[in-house]
Amino acid sequence: MRLLEGKKTAEAVKKEILAKVEFLKSKSIEPKLDVIIIGEDDAAMAYVGMIARSSQKYGVASEVVALPATITEAELLEKIREINGDKSVHGLIVQMPLPKGIDEKRVIETIDPLKDVDGFHPMNVGNLSIGEDGFVPCTPYGIYKMTEIEELDFTGKNVVVLGRSNIVGKPAAMLMLRKNATVTICHSKTKDLAEVTSKADVLIAAIGKKKFVKANMVGDGAIVIDVGIHSEDGKIVGDVDFEDVKDKVSMITPVPGGVGTTTIAMLMHNAVKAAHKQNGLEF
Numbered sequence: 001m002r003l004l005e006g007k008k009t010a011e012a013v014k015k016e017i018l019a020k021v022e023f024l025k026s027k028s029i030e031p032k033l034d035v036i037i038i039g040e041d042d043a044a045m046a047y048v049g050m051i052a053r054s055s056q057k058y059g060v061a062s063e064v065v066a067l068p069a070t071i072t073e074a075e076l077l078e079k080i081r082e083i084n085g086d087k088s089v090h091g092l093i094v095q096m097p098l099p100k101g102i103d104e105k106r107v108i109e110t111i112d113p114l115k116d117v118d119g120f121h122p123m124n125v126g127n128l129s130i131g132e133d134g135f136v137p138c139t140p141y142g143i144y145k146m147t148e149i150e151e152l153d154f155t156g157k158n159v160v161v162l163g164r165s166n167i168v169g170k171p172a173a174m175l176m177l178r179k180n181a182t183v184t185i186c187h188s189k190t191k192d193l194a195e196v197t198s199k200a201d202v203l204i205a206a207i208g209k210k211k212f213v214k215a216n217m218v219g220d221g222a223i224v225i226d227v228g229i230h231s232e233d234g235k236i237v238g239d240v241d242f243e244d245v246k247d248k249v250s251m252i253t254p255v256p257g258g259v260g261t262t263t264i265a266m267l268m269h270n271a272v273k274a275a276h277k278q279n280g281l282e283f
């Protein structure tokens with residue numbers, strides 16, 4: 001069994017990005033990412049902390065805008081519009097989940113699609129779907145990048161995506177199609193789920209349930225990509241029961257240290273791309 005660590009991909013992306021940041025700086029452009037966080041969600045706070053710590057290593061400036069959970073939707077939309085209009089900021093992400101009473105769709109649609117480095121705006125979702133240029137959501141993009149860096153050929157392979165979220169499952173399926181895979185999306189309502197997942201050459205687990213994928217759900221020699229992040233006894237575990245499946249698979253991404261590690265790298269990639277596009281520069 002081979003561990004597919006995210007570090008190698010993240011390092012390769014960082015190298016690419018640092019060269020592009022150098023080019024921007026030669027034109028007196030400093031790429032900048034703003035992160036809005038509302039309230040105190042654990043996963044969101046962990047992610048924001050990571051962004052704040054690692055963006056400098058990519059040559060990207062970042063600013064965290066922390067807003068109270070009591071903020072109204074109107075106030076949040078006003079803040080987004082203000083950042084949309086700020087030429088010194090190239091990328092904007094609004095951390096999910098949002099407090100109750102704030103409409104996620106309205107928030108996403110208010111973000112300028114050219115600054116939408118999460119790739120959640122319908123314009124970017126549409127561009128991914130038709131194969132046009134745009135911003136691709138960071139986690140599935142990290143998976144895609146990892147397959148490129150690790151030189152995994154998925155042409156004609158049976159790729160099963162477990163989970164259908166807008167953030168991971170659906171965009172991951174589009175990207176695997178781009179790699180010429182035969183793609184199946186399955187989910188909690190799928191009939192005979194274990195039968196479907198165990199036929200996968202590549203299984204992408206993004207169902208959001210702790211240690212959900214057991215040995216009976218994976219085929220011999222499968223490649224398993226674990227997107228889940230859950231805490232258990234002070235440790236981080238994934239959607240896959242690693243100990244249960246590890247002797248059956250050919251390759252698996254660890255949690256932590258797998259896909260999560262590539263997410264941040266792709267966020268920086270998207271921010272630097274945004275800075276190029278907003279200045280009329282080829283990326």
Ligand SMILES: Nc1nc(=O)c2c([nH]1)NC[C@@H]1CN(c3ccc(C(=O)N[C@@H](CCC(=O)O)C(=O)O)cc3)C=[N+]21
Nearest residue numbers: 043044047093094095096097118256257258260261263
């Ligand atoms: N608008 C929006 N976009 C997001 O992308 C978004 C969000 N909201 N809300 C919160 C979740 C959470 N999330 C993570 C991404 C990477 C790691 C990550 O890099 N984890 C590392 C290490 C974790 C650790 O050691 O603490 C790993 O898996 O190896 C974690 C969490 C993005 N999110």
